[in-house]
Structure formats: structure tokens, C-alpha cells
Amino acid sequence: MPLVLERRQERSAAIAVISPLLAIALTFATMAVVFAAIGKNPLYALYVYFVEPLTDGYTLSELVVKATPLVMIGVGLALCYIANVWNIGAEGQFTIGAVAGSWIAVATNGTNAGHWVLPAMLAAGTVAGALYAMIPAICKVRFGASEILTSLMLVYVADFFMDYLVRGPWRDPHGMNFPTTADFDPVATVPTLFDGSRVHAGSIAALIVVMLAAVILGRTIKGFEIRLVGAAPRAARFAGFNANQLVVFTFAISGALAGLAGIIEVAGPIGHLQPGISPGYGFTAIIVAFLGRLNPVGVLIAGLFLALTFIGGESAQIALKVPLDLTKVIQGILLFYVLACDSLIVYRVRFIAPQPRAATGSA
Amino acid sequence: MKKLLTIAAAAGLALAATTLGASAADKLKVGFIYLGPIGDYGWSYQHEAARQSMMKALGDKVESTYLENVNEGPDAERAIEQLVRAGNKLVFTTSFGFMDATVKVAKRHPNVLFEHATGFKRAANLSTYSGRFYEGRYIQGVIAAKMSKTGVLGYVGSFPIPEVVSGINATILGAQSVNPNIKVKIIWANTWFDPGKEADAAKALADQGCDVLMQHTDSPAAMQIAEQRHIFAFGQDSDMIKFGPHAQLTSIVDNWAPYYIERAKAAIDGTWKSQDVWGGLKSNLVVMAPYTNMPADVKALAEKTEAAIKDGSLHPFKCPVIAQDGSTVPCKGGTHLDDGQILSMNFYVKGIDEKFPGK
Numbered sequence: 171m172p173l174v175l176e177r178r179q180e181r182s183a184a185i186a187v188i189s190p191l192l193a194i195a196l197t198f199a200t201m202a203v204v205f206a207a208i209g210k211n212p213l214y215a216l217y218v219y220f221v222e223p224l225t226d227g228y229t230l231s232e233l234v235v236k237a238t239p240l241v242m243i244g245v246g247l248a249l250c251y252i253a254n255v256w257n258i259g260a261e262g263q264f265t266i267g268a269v270a271g272s273w274i275a276v277a278t279n280g281t282n283a284g285h286w287v288l289p290a291m292l293a294a295g296t297v298a299g300a301l302y303a304m305i306p307a308i309c310k311v312r313f314g315a316s317e318i319l320t321s322l323m324l325v326y327v328a329d330f331f332m333d334y335l336v337r338g339p340w341r342d343p344h345g346m347n348f349p350t351t352a353d354f355d356p357v358a359t360v361p362t363l364f365d366g367s368r369v370h371a372g373s374i375a376a377l378i379v380v381m382l383a384a385v386i387l388g389r390t391i392k393g394f395e396i397r398l399v400g401a402a403p404r405a406a407r408f409a410g411f412n413a414n415q416l417v418v419f420t421f422a423i424s425g426a427l428a429g430l431a432g433i434i435e436v437a438g439p440i441g442h443l444q445p446g447i448s449p450g451y452g453f454t455a456i457i458v459a460f461l462g463r464l465n466p467v468g469v470l471i472a473g474l475f476l477a478l479t480f481i482g483g484e485s486a487q488i489a490l491k492v493p494l495d496l497t498k499v500i501q502g503i504l505l506f507y508v509l510a511c512d513s514l515i516v517y518r519v520r521f522i523a524p525q526p527r528a529a530t531g532s533a
Numbered sequence: 534m535k536k537l538l539t540i541a542a543a544a545g546l547a548l549a550a551t552t553l554g555a556s557a558a559d560k561l562k563v564g565f566i567y568l569g570p571i572g573d574y575g576w577s578y579q580h581e582a583a584r585q586s587m588m589k590a591l592g593d594k595v596e597s598t599y600l601e602n603v604n605e606g607p608d609a610e611r612a613i614e615q616l617v618r619a620g621n622k623l624v625f626t627t628s629f630g631f632m633d634a635t636v637k638v639a640k641r642h643p644n645v646l647f648e649h650a651t652g653f654k655r656a657a658n659l660s661t662y663s664g665r666f667y668e669g670r671y672i673q674g675v676i677a678a679k680m681s682k683t684g685v686l687g688y689v690g691s692f693p694i695p696e697v698v699s700g701i702n703a704t705i706l707g708a709q710s711v712n713p714n715i716k717v718k719i720i721w722a723n724t725w726f727d728p729g730k731e732a733d734a735a736k737a738l739a740d741q742g743c744d745v746l747m748q749h750t751d752s753p754a755a756m757q758i759a760e761q762r763h764i765f766a767f768g769q770d771s772d773m774i775k776f777g778p779h780a781q782l783t784s785i786v787d788n789w790a791p792y793y794i795e796r797a798k799a800a801i802d803g804t805w806k807s808q809d810v811w812g813g814l815k816s817n818l819v820v821m822a823p824y825t826n827m828p829a830d831v832k833a834l835a836e837k838t839e840a841a842i843k844d845g846s847l848h849p850f851k852c853p854v855i856a857q858d859g860s861t862v863p864c865k866g867g868t869h870l871d872d873g874q875i876l877s878m879n880f881y882v883k884g885i886d887e888k889f890p891g892k
Contacts, residue, residue: 228618232611347693347879439607446606484612488598488619
């Protein structure tokens with residue numbers, strides 16, 4: 171009895187909601203098999219990964235710290251992807267935002283600069299991220315260059331630019347030649363919210379970003395334009411929307427958010443600019459955007475969930491003595507199932523009964 | 534379905550409770566944070582090997598866990614904190630870049646003991662330890678100068694931090710004791726562990742006529758390139774002879790095991806005190822792998838040099854040390870540079886033509 175995927179008449183709204191949950195359930199099931207295969211109790215392993223971090227105030231706070239940049243970048247990427255614009259270079263925009271903001275922190279380091287420093291840094295990071303993201307956008311609308319390739323390649327340009335700065339002109343003169351800037355002054359640091367935890371004001375900024383994006387997408391003309399250009403580009407043209415302008419706009423917005431996330435991360439939990447400021451946030455945020463169904467609130471949940479896999483992964487290394495690679499396997503399996511389940515929104519699975527051969531054979 | 538989930542969660546909880554309960558009995562829990570993967574065959578690999586030796590030596594008195602591949606950025610502090618929260622009472626953080634994170638967590642947990650490798654910030658519950666790897670580098674310099682036909686050595690550096698710089702200087706001083714005109718080419722890989730980049734650097738050096746390679750990065754990549762190109766190389770951190778059976782002359786082996794065993798014992802006995810240990814060849818923290826692929830006279834010279842460093846008759850940084858710009862470095866240690874000067878070294882000695890990074 172062969173299986174076929176058949177295109178649905180309409181996208182299934184019910185499956186669109188169920189799909190990520192189904193993906194997570196399938197991930198759990200697969201992981202249970204993997205854990206059993208390496209001789210770990212699957213229930214206990216899943217408990218350590220996905221439940222234990224939620225039972226402790228400290229790990230919860232670290233969850234928020236880890237999710238903050240993922241959510242902020244993920245929301246921007248979701249806006250892009252809804253409009254069928256493929257910004258793959260958020261990692262580079264994150265880095266450039268961090269660099270631009272750090273420039274002010276480094277320039278004012280050790281001076282008695284006032285409280286304008288942090289706001290200026292945040293603004294610089296946001297603007298720089300937006301401008302950097304507009305390079306692939308303009309290349310696309312002017313020259314037809316694939317934004318997937320150009321935005322990805324600009325990640326490495328940004329990385330090496332930062333490398334040059336922290337190893338050269340911005341290197342901390344008292345840093346024993348380590349490639350890092352001096353620690354930022356207090357006026358150049360994102361304040362933490364509670365004593366004894368690393369949750370910082372950036373997390374609130376991320377929440378505001380989620381809310382703003384939800385309002386813009388759901389209740390404004392711009393949001394309608396984004397959705398329409400993505401879903402029906404021809405109809406959007408008839409409606410008078412300019413697809414090229416939208417490419418630049420969505421790139422700029424997602425770049426701005428990635429840049430803001432970058433400078434917040436550097437001025438917050440890290441406290442100075444150094445290579446390796448991002449353990450791949452810009453790329454992980456792509457998973458977050460899709461897992462969150464390209465919906466700002468969904469992205470928030472997905473960001474927290476992915477952060478949970480990181481933190482749970484560390485707990486599992488400690489409690490179960492499993493390698494770090496298992497965490498990466500989990501994330502990979504998760505993305506695989508998300509994409510696989512998503513095909514059920516547009517397609518339905520049908521079993522086709524085998525045709526009796528005799529009818530054709532008799533002729 | 535919902536009922537099934539509830540049962541599953543309950544089972545998980547019960548299991549967790551029993552597991553935690555069982556492990557709490559009087560064993561010292563020791564945690565380790567590694568910078569690289571434990572399979573790097575270099576720095577992290579040696580720390581992991583020492584952890585296993587400690588487990589063997591102390592048997593059921595200890596229990597240990599590790600976190601590998603820990604980024605030196607914002608994740609480090611959480612990783613260390615997680616180990617502490619998992620009940621570890623002695624925590625080894627094994628890379629310089631974990632220094633500030635270790636200091637922060639140590640401050641929050643005064644009843645937990647911390648050991649930070651290669652750092653310089655200490656506290657009542659935070660010790661530091663490191664190896665005098667420059668002693669081994671000096672011997673390597675002597676061997677390299679003897680073995681090189683082109684008179685040009687190739688050096689793959691990680692970061693121009695004092696530890697790496699003092700290694701380069703010790704190598705050249707050792708080499709100059711054999712051949713005053715020895716040259717060295719240095720490539721900064723700007724990473725501790727990235728086999729691809731390390732291999733590229735090694736290839737570039739071989740292409741430029743270097744016929745003895747040495748490295749201050751953590752993977753055996755340079756050794757493998759040397760083996761392919763039929764030139765010589767020195768291993769790093771661990772004995773890398775299996776990656777270069779015809780290429781390896783010797784290797785500086787980091788022998789952390791005795792230290793880990795001693796410190797874990799001290800923690801168990803309650804005699805642990807904050808300290809700063811900088812052990813070398815003499816204290817067996819730095820060990821030379823067998824001298825291989827070299828004629829007997831070179832091997833004899835290497836062994837003689839090693840013995841001289843061990844008995845103190847030879848100091849790699851014996852005065853006068855002439856800096857690259859021709860000035861004489863102040864001789865603060867009497868007959869040799871003192872530890873402070875070696876630990877903060879940020880100049881090249883005379884005979885190195887390369888520009889010092891950032892100067």
C-alpha cells in the first residue's frame with residue numbers, strides 16, 4: 171500500500187498549530203531510543219534534559235539569559251521569512267552590532283563619560299546591524315544577487331573584521347596580549363535585574379520586541395504587506411506594494427534586531443568584546459524562527475525551548491555523563507522533525523490501495 | 534496520552550531522586566571544565582587523561598564529571614556554576630580564558646574549592662597551577678637546530694600571550710645554543726583548537742622552507758602535515774607519536790595526573806590550601822616524550838640538556854637575555870629572568886626577525 175503526499179486544497183490551520191508540538195513529541199520519542207541505545211534510562215535522561223532545568227531558579231534565570239539573543243534575532247528573521255526574504259546572515263549582523271556598540275565603549279573606557287554611553291551603544295549597534303543587513307538586500311534588488319549567499323558570506327567578513335579589531339587597535343593594553351578589549355565601564359554595561367543572577371535588561375527589550383512585532387504583523391498595513399508579499403507576490407504587486415522595498419525593509423529590521431542583540435550580549439553577560447561572542451546565535455535563531463512558526467509569540471516560546479536544550483545539555487553532561495555532541499544531535503533531530511511535520515500543513519498523507527492488475531493485463 | 538505523560542514524569546522524578554540520593558554518600562565530587570573536546574589529542578585530552586588517572590588512583594573516594602567544549606565567552610560562568618550546583622566540591626577549570634568566570638563563581642561559593650590552570654588570580658578557595666612548558670621548549674630548540682638542514686624552523690602559534698611568547702623565546706634560545714644563525718617563521722593560527730587552520734598554517738610554513746615544525750595549538754594537525762611532507766615536528770601536550778611515527782622528534786607532555794590526585798586527596802583530608810603551583814621538568818609536571826627519529830648524538834645532547842635543566846645548572850632564560858631591539862633585559866632573578874618576567878613576557882629575543890604582534 172504505497173504512501174503519497176497529496177497537495178491540500180488549503181493550508182491546514184489545525185496542523186499548523188499541531189506541527190511543532192508533533193515535532194517536539196517525535197524528537198522526544200527519538201531521543202528516548204537514542205538514550206536507550208547508549209544505555210541510559212530514557213525517562214530519566216529526558217527528565218534531566220527538559221524538566222530539571224525548569225525546577226530551579228538559577229537554571230531558569232540562565233534559560234532567560236540564553237534565550238534573549240535567540241528570541242530577538244529570531245523575531246527579525248521571522249519577519250524576513252514571512253515575506254519570502256532569506257536572511258541567513260544574522261550571525262554577521264549580530265557581530266557588527268556588537269562591534270559598533272563596543273566602539274563607543276572602548277572609546278570612552280576609563281573616562282568619566284556619563285549615562286549617555288549605554289543608550290548610544292545600543293543605538294549604534296542597532297543602526298550598524300541594519301546597515302550591514304542592507305548590503306545583501308541592495309545587492310539583491312539592484313543586481314539580482316542571491317541574498318542567501320551574500321548574507322551568509324558577510325558573516326565571515328564581520329567575524330574577521332572583529333578579529334582584526336580585538337587583536338589590533340582595540341586590544342586591552344593590560345590584557346596579557348589576549349585578544350579582548352578592556353572590560354567595559356559600568357556606564358557601558360547593561361544592568362542586571364536581580365542580584366545574584368545574570369538576567370539583564372536586554373531580556374525585557376526582547377519581550378518588547380516580541381510584542382511590537384506581533385502588533386506590526388497582525389494589525390498594521392506594513393504587516394499585511396509583509397504577509398501578502400510572502401504569500402502571493404503577484405497579488406501584492408497588483409495591490410501596489412513594492413516587493414523590492416520590502417526586501418530592503420525586512421533585511422534592515424532583522425539586521426537591526428540582530429545588531430541590538432549583539433551589543434546587548436557584549437555589554438551584558440560578556441562585558442567586553444572578544445572573539446567567540448556568539449556560539450552561533452545567528453544560525454540557531456533560524457531554527458528558532460521556524461520552530462516558532464514565524465510568529466513572534468511562537469518565536470519567544472521556541473527561543474526558550476531551544477535555550478532549554480542547551481542548558482539541559484549541560485545538565486545531562488554532568489548527570490548522565492553523555493557527550494556534548496548529544497545536545498547537537500537533539501537540535502538536529504528537532505529541526506528535521508519541524509521541517510518534516512511542516513510539510514503536513516500543505517500536504518496530506520494518503521494511502522493508495524493497489525490497483526488490481528487483471529484489468530489492464532487482459533488487453 | 535496525558536495520563537501517560539504524568540506517569541512518565543513521575544517515574545522520572547522518582548528515578549532522579551534515587552540517583553541523587555545514592556551518589557551523595559561521602560564521596561568527593563570533582564568537576565572539570567575543558568576548553569576543547571576531550572578528543573583533541575592535546576590540551577583537553579591530557580586533562581581528561583589525568584582525570585581518569587585520578588579516578589583510578591582514588592577509586593571510590595571520588596566521583597567526577599566534566600563539561601567539554603566550553604566556550605570561553607558567556608557560557609563559561611554558567612558551566613562552572615552548573616558543576617557547583619550539581620554538588621561538586623572541587624572544580625578544575627582548565628584554560629586561561631576561564632579565569633574571570635572562575636573568580637566570579639568562586640566568590641559566590643566560598644565552601645567549594647577551585648583550581649584554575651594557567652591563571653594568575655587567586656582567592657582563599659581558588660588555587661592556580663601551571664607547567665613550566667618553556668623548559669621543554671628549550672630542549673626542543675636544541676634538537677630542532679641540530680636536525681634542521683635549512684636552518685629555518687616553523688612555529689604555529691595560538692595567541693601571542695606570555696605563555697606562548699615565552700615558549701617561542703625559549704625555543705630560539707635553545708636553538709641558538711647550537712646554531713647562532715637559526716631562523717624561525719611564526720604563523721598565528723588565532724585559535725587553540727581548529728585542526729583545519731592549524732594544518733593550513735603548518736602547510737604554509739613547510740612551503741616556506743621550514744623543515745622542523747613546532748606548535749602551540751592543541752591538535753595533532755601540524756604533526757600530520759610534517760609526516761606527509763617528510764619533515765620533522767614536535768608534539769604538543771600529549772605524545773603524538775602515532776600521528777607522526779617518522780616525524781615526531783619528541784613532545785612536551787603535560788602530566789597533570791599527580792597534581793590532580795594530590796589536590797583531590799588534600800580536599801578529602803581537609804588539608805587543601807590555596808596555592809600557586811608552577812611545576813616543570815623537575816617536579817614531573819612537564820615530561821618529555823621519548824626522543825625519536827634522531828641520531829644518537831642529538832639524542833644524547835637532548836638528554837644532557839634535560840638533565841641540566843632538571844638539576845638547575847641550566848636555566849632557559851639565563852642572563853643576559855637580549856631582546857629583539859638589542860637591549861639587555863633586566864636580570865631580576867639573579868642569574869636568570871625571574872618568574873614574573875617569564876609570566877608577563879611580551880617581547881621577542883634577538884634572532885627572531887618577525888614583528889611582535891601588536892607592537
